[in-house]
Amino acid sequence: MSIYAEMKQAGIEIDHHDSDLYVKDCPTARAILANHGKRVDGHNVMPFKSAGDTWLDVPFQWEGK
Numbered sequence: 149m150s151i152y153a154e155m156k157q158a159g160i161e162i163d164h165h166d167s168d169l170y171v172k173d174c175p176t177a178r179a180i181l182a183n184h185g186k187r188v189d190g191h192n193v194m195p196f197k198s199a200g201d202t203w204l205d206v207p208f209q210w211e212g213k
Contacts, residue, residue, distance in 0.1 A: 153213070168208065173204050
C-alpha cells in the first residue's frame with residue numbers, strides 16, 4: 149500500500165502542494181513513513197509549521213485527485 153493510502157486509511161489529516169503530500173505530524177504518521185524507509189531529516193521528509201501545527205512534507209507522494 150502506498151504512503152498516501154496508508155495515511156488516508158489511518159485517518160491522518162493530509163493536504164498537498166503539486167505532487168508533494170503534506171501530513172499532520174503525529175506518531176502514527178512517522179511510523180508509516182518509517183515503514184516506507186522515509187526519515188524526517190529535512191531532506192527525505194521536511195517538517196514545517198502551518199497555523200501553529202507541525203506538518204511533514206513528503207515529496208512526490210500525493211495521489212489524490
